[in-house]
Amino acid sequence: MAIAATQKPKALPKPAPKAEKSHVYAWEGMDRRGARIKGETRAPNLTVVRAELRRQGVNPTKVRKKAEPLFATKRKIKSADIAVFSRQLATMMAAGVPLVQAFDIVGRGHDNPSMQDLILSMKADIESGTAMAEALSKHPLYFDDLFCSLVAAGEQAGVLDVLLDKIATYKEKTESIKGKVKKALFYPTAVIAVAVIVTVVIMLFVIPQFKALFTSFGADLPAFTLLVIAISDFMRDYWWAMAFALAAFAYFIKNLFQRSAKFRRVVDQVVLKIPVIGNILNKAALARFARTLSTMFAAGVPLVEALQSVAGATGNAVYSDAVNRMREQVATGQALQLAMRQQDLFPHMVIQMTAIGEESGALDEMLAKVADFYEEEVDNAVDSLSSLLEPLIMVVIGGLVGSLVVAMYLPIFKLAAVV
Numbered sequence: 001m002a003i004a005a006t007q008k009p010k011a012l013p014k015p016a017p018k019a020e021k022s023h024v025y026a027w028e029g030m031d032r033r034g035a036r037i038k039g040e041t042r043a044p045n046l047t048v049v050r051a052e053l054r055r056q057g058v059n060p061t062k063v064r065k066k067a068e069p070l071f072a073t074k075r076k077i078k079s080a081d082i083a084v085f086s087r088q089l090a091t092m093m094a095a096g097v098p099l100v101q102a103f104d105i106v107g108r109g110h111d112n113p114s115m116q117d118l119i120l121s122m123k124a125d126i127e128s129g130t131a132m133a134e135a136l137s138k139h140p141l142y143f144d145d146l147f148c149s150l151v152a153a154g155e156q157a158g159v160l161d162v163l164l165d166k167i168a169t170y171k172e173k174t175e176s177i178k179g180k181v182k183k184a185l186f187y188p189t190a191v192i193a194v195a196v197i198v199t200v201v202i203m204l205f206v207i208p209q210f211k212a213l214f215t216s217f218g219a220d221l222p223a224f225t226l227l228v229i230a231i232s233d234f235m236r237d238y239w240w241a242m243a244f245a246l247a248a249f250a251y252f253i254k255n256l257f258q259r260s261a262k263f264r265r266v267v268d269q270v271v272l273k274i275p276v277i278g279n280i281l282n283k284a285a286l287a288r289f290a291r292t293l294s295t296m297f298a299a300g301v302p303l304v305e306a307l308q309s310v311a312g313a314t315g316n317a318v319y320s321d322a323v324n325r326m327r328e329q330v331a332t333g334q335a336l337q338l339a340m341r342q343q344d345l346f347p348h349m350v351i352q353m354t355a356i357g358e359e360s361g362a363l364d365e366m367l368a369k370v371a372d373f374y375e376e377e378v379d380n381a382v383d384s385l386s387s388l389l390e391p392l393i394m395v396v397i398g399g400l401v402g403s404l405v406v407a408m409y410l411p412i413f414k415l416a417a418v419v
Contacts (some may be wrong), residue, residue, distance in 0.1 A: 025049045040066070041108075044120075055103040081115045082142055083171035090164035095375070099160075100127055118142065131155055134286055146292060146309040153299050170295045174313075177284050177375060184280045184382045188389055195397045202404050204239070207232035210408045220410050228407040261317070268317040276388055280381045284348060285319045287374035294367035304331045319345065332355075336363075 027049065028038040037058065041049050046063060053060045085106060092102035100123060116140060125135035133152035136143040147167060154163030201224040203253030211229050214221055221229075235242065256263050272278045292313040296306035307327035311320045337355040340346045350370055357366030 015250060024066045025063055026066050027053060027058075027060050027064075028062040029053060029058045031059075032057045065166065067237060073150040075112050075114055077112065077114050077118060077142055079171075080175055081110075081112060083168070083175045084118065084169040085110075085115065086164065086171045090161065093161035094163050099132065132160070142310070146296065146313055149301060149305070150296065150299050159301065166295050166299060170291060171374065173291050174288060175380060177287055180278060180378050180382045181284050184385050187385065188277075188393065191389075191393045191397070195400060198397075199400060199404070200235070202401070203232045203367050204218050207404070207408065208236065210267070214411055215324055222407075225407045225410050228404060264268040265321070272316065273317060275324035276381075276385060280378055280385070281316065283374045283377045283381065285316045287348070287371050287378060289314050289319060289323065290350070290367045290374065294364045294371060297367070298364035303336065322346075 016042045025041050026038070027041060028036065029229065031037050041052065042136070046065070049063055050060050053063075086104045089102055092105065094098065097105070103119055103123035103126065107116050107123060110116045110119065122132075122135040122139070125138065126132055133148050133155055136151060137148045142405070150163050150167050151160070154160035157163075207229060211232070214225075214229075257267065272282055274281075289310060292310045293306055294307060297303065301309075304327055307323055307330060311323040311327065314320050314323060322343040322345050326343065329339040329342070330336055335355075337351050337358060340351050340354060353370050353417060354363065355364035360366075
């Protein structure tokens, strides 16, 4: 009777070494010519600093860790930091710099400590034998599925430098669109905020002065003036309750937006229908859709897989849902332009350009032209936004402040008429 051989359990892979927290070290030393030099270097520890200096031909005579500010807070890693990192890495790879060395140069040269720690952590993973795409996927907060998929495709095809250049271009275009949308939203938001602040100041400090003046006259006040004074009294007595209610409402809405996908869809549907602003957001979503799909398709990613990544890159739940429905239809063999037609969301021009691209086998080029067109449209719309909103904003602010002024001067006009 044969005895079954007991299999030894497979050894678990060793975890990649975790990058140490880096610090800034000030140093002084002598170069190869005997000249005294000094500078600063960011590194995990003193030993690494001395080794790095000697490698560069510097004999360190004094090295000390710089004291960090008592209340220093780490800068957050922004999407713009990832875009810059992508371009730097693409440039170095195109110049023939080895991957690990490129990570080291970009990481140690970054002025954001948080970004530096992130890059050096990924460098440690790659040095231990981890693929770059896998090292990136360990940080999904900064590198999405699209980024990781393109890097994986570049590694498999041996054209990582080409794909990194495409990623960098894509990130730069995306950041440009984001900046334009923020610019479009900032102007009306800032003006409305100033109008609210001015109104609150008038209600809390100016109206009570007029109230004291009118009380000394002992005359009957117009109904409109009484209404404004009543609102002012309420705000002065219950400003704390109003501030608490406003803060609680803002917290509730923010929490609901983060936790409820249904609420996000409702908000995204509403903002797309806002006059002027909605038009800009629609064009921005179309630009992101076309740019993302063009980049992934040009990298050789299959269309169905590409659409899965595109859905999360549109920046709007309405377009994301539409792209997911399109992906299901394309997976069953339907042409992309037919799936787009059924969504009742994409303009005729976008559908026609997609159809031409599918028929000619140049879908990535056609979508890139669509992205260029809508990015320019967003740019033009943002430039003309201020001229479109200025008259409306002036009317709103003028009407609001003017109404308060009229309410306060009506009793004075009435007394002057009596005299």
